[in-house]
Amino acid sequence: MFDLFIDKIRISLIYQAQKWPLRLLAAAGFYSLIAWYCGKQIDQANSLSRTKSKVGLFALCPERFRGDLEALESMPDFAIIRCPTSLAYLLNALYMQNKKDPDGNYHKSDYFLENRTNDFEKQKEKLTIFYSRLLPHLFKRYQIVAVLAPNFTMPQFDLIGVTAKGLGYPYVVLHREGLVTAPELIETNRRWINTAGRFPGSFVIVHNEILKTTLIESGYVSNKEIAALGCIRMDDLIERIEDSKKAAQQESEQKKLVLFSFTPGSGFVGISGAIHMKHFSEDRSTGLWRLFSAVHRVVGEIARDHPNIEVVVKTKWAEKWHGEIENIWRDAGIDFASMRNLHLTSSGDAHDLIFESTAISSYGSTTMIEAAIVGRPVIFPYFEEANYEEYQSYIFFRDHQDLFDIASSAEQYRDLLLERLYNNWNIAPGLLERRREVFDQYVSSIKGGALKRYVSEIHRLTSIEQINN
Template identity: 25%
Template sequence: MSTTRRLKSYYRLLAALLQARSSFDFALPILPILARLGLAFPIAYLIHKTIQPMTSQSSKYKVLVIEKAVFNEDIMEVLGEMPEVQVFGLKRAVIKCVSLGILPKQICGDDCYITDDPVANRAKLDYRKLLFSIWSYLSLFRSYDAVLTGNWCYWAERELGAVLEHSNIPFIVLHKEGIKPPERSKILRNLFKTQRGQFTGRRVLVYQEDEKNHQVDGGIARDEQVICVGMPRMDRNHKWRRLAAAGKVPSRADRQTVLFLAFLPNNFLPSYSGIESDLAWEELCSGTYRAAIELANENPTYDVIIRPRIQEAPEVEILLNREGPQPENLKIVSEGEASPLIESSWVICGHNTTVLLEALASNKPVVVPHFGESLDPRYEGFNVELGDAVEHAISVEDLKTRIKRHCETPYAINEELSFAVTEALQKWTGNPDGNASERVRKAILHELTLLN
């Protein structure tokens, strides 16, 4: 690196130092500069300063979690009260910033990491070598017994798995999502073989058998690397249901509350993965949002809540506005956890989302819009089929009618789930019993005890 470029790097470092409000704020702009300079020790020190404890007790094992929305909920459900383990959190942005100092932009994406470009592949090796040095120094500040993340394919972490494995530190993936309709699974398996490559860490913990088959058949991991454990955060839905059935907690809000789980026209379709396609849930999407607005207008005593994924909230707002003005009793809630919304709702409506399954585990009535493109044979295989566990609305009017019926005559929360619901939970979440967290604990503890 020339003297001029080096001086510019130092000036940027000084500017960031002057503007920083916290170790995290300071680290983000500085880490790419330090990575380009190959300075592993100061990078390790900055990473150490950004790491925060997620549990307070000092324990035999220390586990580092690379944080991610929803994944954090699973982790705290599993490890939050596990006496053998102390959990520390590292924000994903920190790892990304280190990688951006070395990796070329064209491979900085989950779906474009695999490449034949020799320059990019040399950069990967350089990044791996730097991570090895960083981990060695980081271990001087605090020694970690395992590292957990939410998906095997996060591009900035791909080399980290190999580094940790070389250091005999388990790199464990606890997949934060696992529902893939059959056609989407088929598309992704083909993509993974050409664009994502293989998992280089120790173990992959998935929700259910379909996800395991998806990863093994897609060449992501070996059969013995993948363990089915179920959806950990669903344990609390099972627990809440039992408490509500026993009358120990309120089973719904005082006001009639309807929860619509928002979705976009490309939800789980080929274009969702960047593949050109004319398939789109246009009529289904439009009709569902129209039903929500009309329902709120026609029933001013109802609270109608639209729940989008936080990153999709602006697009959902646009889709809603197309269907008409939003009444005062309709609101969009994108932040916070979904569980309190499920618990307060009288009925839940949605399409292709795990939150519907969390609602079923809570023994809440679920209505799925099943009109428009859902009836088109071209879309067969792109629906998460829940069978008799849910009600299927065949039109906008039918959707409103079914929702109103549940608001007018709510049924009691039962401790026991129906066979249809249990079957759906087993297939899509691997957690029909509320014991997924215990299965994850056993799997993680097994890896930790092997270190001794």
């Protein structure tokens, strides 16, 4: 705890050491010098081998794009210039200081229309003037033609994006949280619009028509400010499925179970109707703690009792998550450390795991429908808290349970997993077609090609701005 306290002081001192010289330079009008300093930070976050003939897309909060930037970068059209999130926060904090927060930070709710104070508006006006003078220098350095953000619910990045829009650079949101397979997810987007106001940027690209329709009908955007172009990272999955149809299929002797793990807060965290929920809440009476425990105990027991079956438990991150799972296994008498067929990992490609698998289990994730269209048996754990009436509006794919094997208890969950692992399972053509239709409806076009559509749309948007200017 003391070390964390010392680190916080050290970071704060470094932060202040950067902040005040930048404000003094801005007051003196030395924006080219500030742009040079920012450029040093940006260069460290980007490859120096960028082709100078490419125009640049300025990506805010780059770590949240989950592969989309790399995909865009693979095309010959654009260079991706990643703006470090720490730099964006530093620049915002030059003028945006919340007196009510111990660290001086404004939080997401402070940007809502009803919560904006006079101090907030005055500080925002000063910051807008600062960005309007800085960005032309910075964007010229990298031949920037547009600004990208990964989510329309991140108003702290609008401060840069909206100023850029006013200067003639399209501010485009490639919205990454596109899965709206539970009623509460749609309601969350509606609530966001009611509190945050209309979309301030130039254009929004979403994954599916359902979210597009929701945003238009709620008045967040007009029909001309949004497009549903699919999910870029699904292009690879579609291509691999097509390639697998052409290749000779060989049944592997190695049985492999993959559990795409979930947290006790999966499906709730970030949803406005469950604002109190956390992924691993101290209050174990809320969320899916019993389901989480039962599912991970069962897959661990299968690995222990069936050493011929390889079991992979894939999480999104390791901290806290892995510890909780290991505690469940320890309490169940599962010696995880000595078992070669039981793997707990936060790394690896989800699509690789799906294609290598014999059977898949998942909850509250697109991996459910991704594995489904590959033709794998997908076992959906639908028991314990998942049966609570008050949680039904948070259950992903609740209205499409016919696409999966539904387990109504821990015992049935174990039986279904073993049945699908040991008995060769061939998917019925009608079921595969229904799975493909749901994937197309909620996730991305079953025909693929999302990346090309994104590139084409960004070209169109940048061309319009060039014409208007």
